[in-house]
Amino acid sequence: MIRNLLAAGALAVGLCSGTVAVRAETPPNMLVIGTNLTGIRTFDPADNNARTASELLTNVYDTLVMITADDLQTIKPMLATEWSASADGKLITLKLRDDAVFQSGNPVTAEDAAWTLQRVIKLGRVGSTDFALWGFTPENVDQLIRAVDAHTLEIELPEVVNLDLVLYSLAGASLGIINMKTAMEQEANGDLGGEWLSANTAGSGPFHLSQWRPNDIAMFDAQENYWGDAPAMRRVAVRHIPESGNLRLQLQAGDVDVGHYLAAGDLEALESDENIVIENVPGLGFYYIALNQKDPDLSKPLVRRAFQHAFDWEAIADNIMKYTGFPWQSMIPKGMPGAPEDGTSRHSYDPELSRKLLAEAGYPDGLKKVLNPAGANHLAWTEALQASARKAGFDLELVPGEFTPAFRERNFQVLTGNSGARLPDPFAVATQYAYNPDNSDEARLASYYLWRVGMQSEELNALVDQSMKETDPAARAGLFSKMDEIFSGMDPALVIFFQRTDPYVMRANVKGYSGHTTWSTRWHTVTKE
Amino acid sequence: MSVAETDIYGNSPQGELPPSHVRRRFGRAAGRVVSIVTTLLGLLALTFFMGRLLPADPVLAITGPEVSKEVYDRVYMQLGLDQPVWIQFLNYVGNVLQGDLGTSAISGQPIIKDLLTIFPATIELAFAALLVGIGLGVPLGIVAAVNRGKLIDHVARIVGLAGSSVPSFWLGLMALFVFYGLLRWVGASGRVDVFYEGLVTPVTGFLLFDSALRGEWDVFRSALNHIVLPATVLGYFSVAYISRMTRSFMLEQLSQEYIVTARAKGLSKGKVIWRHAFRNIRVQLLTIVALTFGGLLDGAVLVETVFSWPGLGQYLTRGLQMNDMNVVMGAVLLIGLVFLTINFISDILYRIFDPRTR
Numbered sequence: 001m002i003r004n005l006l007a008a009g010a011l012a013v014g015l016c017s018g019t020v021a022v023r024a025e026t027p028p029n030m031l032v033i034g035t036n037l038t039g040i041r042t043f044d045p046a047d048n049n050a051r052t053a054s055e056l057l058t059n060v061y062d063t064l065v066m067i068t069a070d071d072l073q074t075i076k077p078m079l080a081t082e083w084s085a086s087a088d089g090k091l092i093t094l095k096l097r098d099d100a101v102f103q104s105g106n107p108v109t110a111e112d113a114a115w116t117l118q119r120v121i122k123l124g125r126v127g128s129t130d131f132a133l134w135g136f137t138p139e140n141v142d143q144l145i146r147a148v149d150a151h152t153l154e155i156e157l158p159e160v161v162n163l164d165l166v167l168y169s170l171a172g173a174s175l176g177i178i179n180m181k182t183a184m185e186q187e188a189n190g191d192l193g194g195e196w197l198s199a200n201t202a203g204s205g206p207f208h209l210s211q212w213r214p215n216d217i218a219m220f221d222a223q224e225n226y227w228g229d230a231p232a233m234r235r236v237a238v239r240h241i242p243e244s245g246n247l248r249l250q251l252q253a254g255d256v257d258v259g260h261y262l263a264a265g266d267l268e269a270l271e272s273d274e275n276i277v278i279e280n281v282p283g284l285g286f287y288y289i290a291l292n293q294k295d296p297d298l299s300k301p302l303v304r305r306a307f308q309h310a311f312d313w314e315a316i317a318d319n320i321m322k323y324t325g326f327p328w329q330s331m332i333p334k335g336m337p338g339a340p341e342d343g344t345s346r347h348s349y350d351p352e353l354s355r356k357l358l359a360e361a362g363y364p365d366g367l368k369k370v371l372n373p374a375g376a377n378h379l380a381w382t383e384a385l386q387a388s389a390r391k392a393g394f395d396l397e398l399v400p401g402e403f404t405p406a407f408r409e410r411n412f413q414v415l416t417g418n419s420g421a422r423l424p425d426p427f428a429v430a431t432q433y434a435y436n437p438d439n440s441d442e443a444r445l446a447s448y449y450l451w452r453v454g455m456q457s458e459e460l461n462a463l464v465d466q467s468m469k470e471t472d473p474a475a476r477a478g479l480f481s482k483m484d485e486i487f488s489g490m491d492p493a494l495v496i497f498f499q500r501t502d503p504y505v506m507r508a509n510v511k512g513y514s515g516h517t518t519w520s521t522r523w524h525t526v527t528k529e
Numbered sequence: 530m531s532v533a534e535t536d537i538y539g540n541s542p543q544g545e546l547p548p549s550h551v552r553r554r555f556g557r558a559a560g561r562v563v564s565i566v567t568t569l570l571g572l573l574a575l576t577f578f579m580g581r582l583l584p585a586d587p588v589l590a591i592t593g594p595e596v597s598k599e600v601y602d603r604v605y606m607q608l609g610l611d612q613p614v615w616i617q618f619l620n621y622v623g624n625v626l627q628g629d630l631g632t633s634a635i636s637g638q639p640i641i642k643d644l645l646t647i648f649p650a651t652i653e654l655a656f657a658a659l660l661v662g663i664g665l666g667v668p669l670g671i672v673a674a675v676n677r678g679k680l681i682d683h684v685a686r687i688v689g690l691a692g693s694s695v696p697s698f699w700l701g702l703m704a705l706f707v708f709y710g711l712l713r714w715v716g717a718s719g720r721v722d723v724f725y726e727g728l729v730t731p732v733t734g735f736l737l738f739d740s741a742l743r744g745e746w747d748v749f750r751s752a753l754n755h756i757v758l759p760a761t762v763l764g765y766f767s768v769a770y771i772s773r774m775t776r777s778f779m780l781e782q783l784s785q786e787y788i789v790t791a792r793a794k795g796l797s798k799g800k801v802i803w804r805h806a807f808r809n810i811r812v813q814l815l816t817i818v819a820l821t822f823g824g825l826l827d828g829a830v831l832v833e834t835v836f837s838w839p840g841l842g843q844y845l846t847r848g849l850q851m852n853d854m855n856v857v858m859g860a861v862l863l864i865g866l867v868f869l870t871i872n873f874i875s876d877i878l879y880r881i882f883d884p885r886t887r
Contacts, residue, residue, distance in 0.1 A: 032723055038847050041633075124600055132597070198638070211727045213646065214638075215847055216719065216839035219726060237723045241837045245702045249710045250717050405586040447597050 026257055028528050029234045031510070034247045034256040037215055037240040042198035045176045046120045046127040049422065051502070052260065054173040054519035056218060056238060061176020061203035064094055064113060064153075065167050069281075069516040072424035075167045079108060079177055079204070080153070083167070089160045089471060096151040100227040102179035102204045110147035115180040117145045117155070119192050127174030129447075130423055133431075133468075134161045134169070160469050162476070168423045173520055178202055206231045206524035215240050220523075231524035251276060251505055257528075258513055259505040264380075267323045267503055275508050280323060281515035283500040284333055284429055285419035287325050287381065291493040293454035295413055298369070302361035304491040308347040309354040310392035313497045316384045325418075325498030331433045331487045334499055336426045337473065338480025346488065347497065354392035363393070371396035372403040374417030382416045408446040410454060418500050419449060422518050426480045427467050433494055434460040434483050453493040459486055565869055572865045573625065573858070577618050580854035587852045621858070630862070631855040633848075640859035643844065648863065649734025650720060651840035654763065654833070655825040657756050661764025662771050662821055667814070669768065670775025674783060675802060685772060693769035697828060701762045701835035708758055716755035718837035725751050759836040766828055767821045774817045778810035812883045819875040823868050 026032045040053050045061055048054065064080040080094040100108040120128045121141040135158030136144060144156040157166065169175065179202040183193030186200075193202075201209040206226045211219035220236040239256070241247040244263035248270060250256040262270070270276045289307060291298040298304070317327050328334055330343035358367055373382040379400055386396045396414060406412050421428035434457070436450040437443075445451040450460075460483060467479045504515035512525040588604045609617060624631060630640035666689070673685035692700075709717045716722060720736050725748045729740045737756070740749040782788065783806055791801045830842035837843075841860055848856030 027724070030724075034718075038850060124603060126600065128600070129597065213839060214643070215647075215843050216837075217723070217726055237726065239719060239723060239837065240839070241718050242843075243698075243702070243835045243837065246705055246718055246835060246837065249705055253710065253713065253717070255717060255723075405589055408586075408589070444598050444601075446601070 026255065029232065031233045031236045031258065031513075031523060031526055032256050033236065033238045033258045033260070034241040034250060035238060035260040036242050037218065037238070038242065040214070040218070043201055043209060043212070044194050044197040045174050045178065046123045047125045047194070047198070049126045049129055049172070049174050051420075051519045054422075055516070055521050056220070057173040057176055058205070058520040059207045059220065059236070059523050060201045060205045060209060061173070061178065062100065062108075062205045063172070063176050064096075064170045067168065067171045067424060067518060067520070069514045069521065072517055075164065075171065079113070085163045089163065090157045092155040092157070092163065092166060094153045094155070096153060097227070098151055100204045101225050102182065103202055103208045103223060104179055104182050105225065106179055106181055108177060108204045109150045110153040111150070112180045113153050113177050114145050114147045116178045117175060118142055119178070120175060123192060123194065129174075130169040130172055130428075131175060134166060135159050162427075162468060162471055165423065165425055165427060165468065168425055171520070172422055172518070176203055176205070179204070206522070207236060226524075228524065232527045233523055236523050251507065254507060257507045257510050262503065262505055264320065264323055267505070270505060277506045277508050278323070279504045279506065279515050280501045281504060281517055282326075282334065283502050283517060284421040284424065285500045286328065286331075286496045287321075287418045287498040287500060288416070288449075289385065289495040289497070290407065290412070290415040290417065290449070290453050291495070292410060292412055292414070293493050294410060295369075297363070297367055298413065298493070300361045301491045302357045303363070303367065304493060304495070306354040306357035306361070306393070307495050308491070309350040309357070310389040310394055311347070311385050311497060312349040312388035313347070314349065315388070316381055317498075320380045320384060321498055323501065323503040325500050327497070328499035329496050330484050331429065331496060332426045332480050332484045333429055336480070337477035338426055338484065340481070340484055347495070349388065351388075351392040354394075358393045366393040366395055368395040368397070369413045371398045371414045371416070372406065372412055373398075373400055374404050374407060374415060375402055376400065378416050378418070385416060407452055410441065410452060420500065424518055427464070430464050430467060430480065430483055434487055435464045437461055449494055455493045457486065457490060568869065569862075569865065570622075572862060573622055574618070576858045576861045577621055578614075580857055581614055581617070587854055589852070625862070630859040633853055633856050640855055643856070644841075644859060644863055646734065647839060647841055647844050649731075650736075650838060651826065651829055651833075651842065653735045653737065654756060654760055654829060654838060654840060655822060657760035658764035658767070658825050659818070659822055661761050662767035662825075663818060665764070666768040666771025667775050670772040671779055671802065671807065673772065674776045674779035677780065685776075689769035689772040692765040692767075696831075697762060697766055698831040698835050700765070701759070701832055704758055704762055705835070715758045716751065720752060720755055720839065721748060722751045722755070759832050759838055763825060763828060763832045767825060771817060771821060775810070775814065778813050779806055782806040782809050812879060815875055815878055815882065819871050823871055826864055826867060
C-alpha cells in the first residue's frame, strides 16, 4: 500500500514537472492583461461605463471620434473624419470614413451610427449617462439623430451645448458604433440585440471578442479586415486575477504583461524591479470627506471649516495615497481649464485652529460623529483621518462597511470616498461637486454629490449651466475658476484632499500601452521588444 | 387479527398490506423525501430573506453608483422590487420549482447556465483536494496510531494541525511564492495556461478528463500543472481532520482482542494493520471523508480567489460583492443540494461496506 502511494506520488510529480520548462515571457504577438473582471456583466456598450469594461469595449467598438491619452483636450478623428457645427451651434454634422467595415464584413454607415446613438438613449442604461445630459430622450432621439446619407450623420441638439462636450461624450466607450444589421438579427423581446450583445461583439474595432467566461477570462483576437493598421498583437487575453499578490508574482515572472488594480504594498515591491514600469494616470475625480448637511452640527459653516484643518493629509501622501492620488484641494482637476495654481496645499493640518473653530461654533469639548468609509478600499486613509481628527477635536467613531447606498440616500454623518468621471472637461466634475437643482429628499438626485450632502448654491447651479453652453474657451476657463472660488469660499460639505490616480503596471518590454484618464486605452499600437 | 399484524418473518397476511420491511423501507424513503424537501424550502427561505433584508442595494449593483434618478427607477421596477417581499418570495419558489433559478441581475445570463459552466471547476478542484487530503491524511493517521507516543506520532500531529491552523489564503500565497515565484514548477492562476484556453471543447466540464479524452496531452499537463497547488493547499486543510480521526479509529481497533489474536497467530504487522484493523475503520472513515468533501466546497472560496480559480466560490463571492442576490441564492441552493447528495451517497455506501445496515 505504502509502496503504491509512493509510486502514485512519483507519477504525479513526474507529470507536473513535464511542464517545468517554463516560458520566461508571453509570446511576442500576444498581450496578457491581469485585471479584475468582477464588474463586467455584459459586453453591450449601452450597459457599461466603468473602467475595465470601457477599456475592453474601446478595442472592439470604434467610436465616432477619439481622445488619446497624451492629449485629453484634442478631439481626434476615428470613424468620423471631419465634423462641423451650424452657426447657432445646434446642429452637428459628421462625415464618416468609407473604408471601415464591421466584424461581419458589412460596411460602417451613418445608419449604424444613428441607430447606435438612438439605441443608447432608448435603452436608458448606464451607458446613456454622459450622452443623455444634452437633452436627448427616447421620444425625441429618432428625430434629432439621423443619417443623411450613407456617410453623413446629423446630430441636432435640443439646446445649445458646447461642441467639445458633445464630442467628448461621443468618444466614450458606451457610444461605440454597433453593427445594426447583425444586432437586430439577434433581437429578442425588443431588447435591440441586448441579450446577444452581452456575450458577443459586433463592432468595427481592431479586435473582436473570441472567448468570454465571466470571472475568468475574456479573449480578444485581432480583426482581419480592420480598416486601420494591423495590430501587432494577434491576441489579447484579459485574465481575472483578483488577488494582488498573485498578480504581482505573475508580472514579475512575465506570465502577465499588464496589471491593473494592484495593492499599494505590491506596487511598492514592484517599483524596484527593473523589468517593471508603473504608470500613475491622473483620474477625473477626488478623494473627499462628505459632511451631511441634514445633521444640525455638521451644517454649521465653522464646523465644516474645522474639518479642512483636521486631517493630516501630508502624512499619508507618500505612503497610503502614493499610488492612488496626489494632494489636490480644488474642485477643478489639476491641469484642466480654470484649475488654480495653489490647488496642492490649500488646507493645512492645524489641530489647534480646528479646535478653536469648533469652540467658536459652540463645541468647546469637541464633537462626536460616526465616520463611514464608502467601501473597504477607503479604510486605510479613513483610519488616518480618524487618528489626526482626534487631535483636532473630532471624536469620530469609525464604522466600516459598504456605505455608498447610504450616501445616496443621505443617510450618514461623515463619510469618506472618491469619485470618477469620464468626460475630460471640468464640466463633468462640476456637475458632481457644484450642481444641485433641487435639494429636497424627494428629488433623489443621487448622481449629484452636492445633493447627497444636502448643500445647494443657486450661483453654482447657474455657473454649471452656463459652462455647458459657453463656446468660448477663455470664457469657460473663467467660469470654472469662478466656480472654484465660490465652492471653496462656502466651506463646502465635500472637503477635497486628493485627486485620484489609477496605477497601471507594465512589463518593461511592452511598448505603446498607456493608461488613459478616460479609460480608453487602445491595444492596436502595442508592441513588444 | 388486526391488519397490522405480521408473522414471525415480518410478513403480513397475504393481500392486505406489503410486508413490514417493505413498508419500513417505504416509510424511510418517504421520510427522507420529506426531510429533503423541508430542508430545501428552509434553505430557500433563509437565503431569500437574508438577501432581501441586507442593507445592500441590488439596483446599484446593476447601474453602478453614478446613476441618474430615471435609470435607477427603471431598474428598480424591472427587478420587481416594488412588489411586497412575500410575493417576490413566492415568485422565486415558483420559478425554482420549474427549474428556473432566475437570471443574474448583473450578467443577464440564466443562473443555471452559469452554474453549469462553473460547477465542474469546483468539483474538479474539490476532488483533487480530497485525493490530497486522503492520500496524506489516512497514511499519516495510521502511522501515528501504530507509533503512538513516539516521535513520528508528534510529527504527524504537528504536520496535520499546521494545515488546519494556518489560514488557507496565506498558505496559498506562500505556496505560490515558493512553487511558482521561485521554483516555477506550477501555474499561477486559472485552470490552464492562457495559450491553451479554449483548445478543448468542454464535454463534461472537467478539464483534466476532457483533455485526456481528446488526447490533448499538452492541455492535460497544463491543467494538472495548474490544479496541483490549489488542490494541495485546499487538501492540506483537511489533512488534520482526516489524520486525527484515522488515528483514533485505528487506536480503537488496534486495542481490540482480535488484533492480538491475529498477531499471536503469526500474521505480519502489515497484514494486521491493513487487512484487519484498516478494513474495520472504512465505514467510519467514509463519514469523515463525506463531511470533508462538503467542507472543501466551503473552504474553496478563499483558495479560489488566491489562485483565480473560476469556480463556485468565486461566483458566490462576486454575487455577494455585487449584491446579485439571484446568484447568491442559486449558488447557496446548489451547495445545499451537494450536501444532501453527499449524505445520500454516503448512506448508500454504508450499506455496501457495512452489512449490518442492510
